[in-house]
Amino acid sequence: MSVVTRTNVIAVVGPTAAGKSDLAVELALRTPGEAVNADSMQLYRGMDIGTAKLAPQERREVPHHLLDIWDVTETASVAEYQRLSRKVIGEIHGRGRMPVLVGGSGLYVRAALDDLEFPGTDPAVRARLEQELAERGPEAMYERLRELDPPAAAAILPSNGRRVVRALEVIEISGRPFTATLPAYRYLYDAVQIGLTVPRPELDERIAVRVERMWSAGLVAEVAALEEAGLRDGLTASRALGYAQVLRFLTGEWTEEQAKDATIRATRRFARRQESWFRRDPRVRWLPYDAPDLAARALELVARGSRT
Known part of the structure; x- marks a missing residue:
């Protein structure tokens, strides 16, 4: 049964391992609708296990x-x-x-939903920062970003050198913090964002369980196959959670257990950054991830629209 609503875009957001994909499928079935991915790593072909991409049967015939x-x-x-x-x-x-x-990629969600234009680029500044990234590594540059723009740093993984470089480039070009270039929250659509909350101890446990399942499902083999396809040459994909850690295992730098533990720790840190990002957006309507009537409550928010 479809709902009568003035909303014309729904977004399901929140930290990793909160159950966003399943809720999105349920809402698409009931509205009726179609799912649009806003996870930056699920955009990549072959990155299935490590990104928790829904298998075709789990999509329940909802177009994705x-x-x-x-x-x-x-x-x-x-x-x-x-x-x-x-x-x-x-x-x-x-x-x-x-x-x-x-x-859960906050900037991608805003890019889709909001009246938002991205700052330009300066090839000379970008080239210099990328050279510095190659020489010093992402962590050193991340520390500089954290000094210049703490909110931007809080939303970026320290290992994501490309995003760190982009933030530093915008700061240098504009003379303002990277976050200052993001305008006020202003939808292009009559949208409703539904955020899923998970108590911190439960979220940490769900992440650990998810990583264990990824390993059991063949994450190492998936990364090895993608390595043959050029994964190490990808400036973005090679730094994805799980993939970056498995690559270090495959080179012999870490044991498999070290790679798994590092993935759990990094994913937990990332989940905290996701929560921080979405909590700053006053438009997100939060619901407990384990509510027995979760879909019904979400549909109530959708029926009211964004202006209530």
Whole structure:
């Protein structure tokens, strides 16, 4: 049964391992709608186990868009994602259906939903910062970003050198913090964002269980196969959670157990950054991830629209 609503885009957001994908499928079935991926790593072909990408049968015949569109050697671009996601949202509206955006990549969610333009680039500044990244490594540059723009640093993994470089580039070009270049929260659509909350101890345990399952499902083999496809050459994909750690195991730098433990720790830190990002957005309506009537409560928020 579909719901009567003035909302025309739904977004399901929150930390990793909160159950976003399952809720998005349920909402798409009930509205009816189609899912639009907003997880930056699920954009990559072959990165299935480590990104917890839903298997085809788990999608329950709900169309899913913007999965598996980039090769692992391709560098991610949030501006390109913005173009693609808005095109897909328009096409779904054209079919008279509800776009259900789902993912925990906060800047990608904003790129899809908000009146947001990204600052330009300066090739000379970018080249110099990338050279510094190659020489000093991402952690040293991350510390500089944390001094210049703590909110931006809080939303970026220290190992994500490309995003650190981009933030430092914007700061240098604009003379302002990277976060200051993001405008006030202003939707392009009549959207409703539903955030899933998980108590910290439960979230930590869910992450540990998820990583164990990924290992059991063949994450190491998946990374090894992607390594043959050029994963190490990908500036974005090679730094993904789980993939970066397994690559260090495959080179002999870490044991497999060290790689697994490091993945759990890094994912827990990332989940905290995700929570911090989405908590700053006053428009997100939060619901407990384990509510027995979760889908019904979410649909109530959707029916009210974004202006209530």
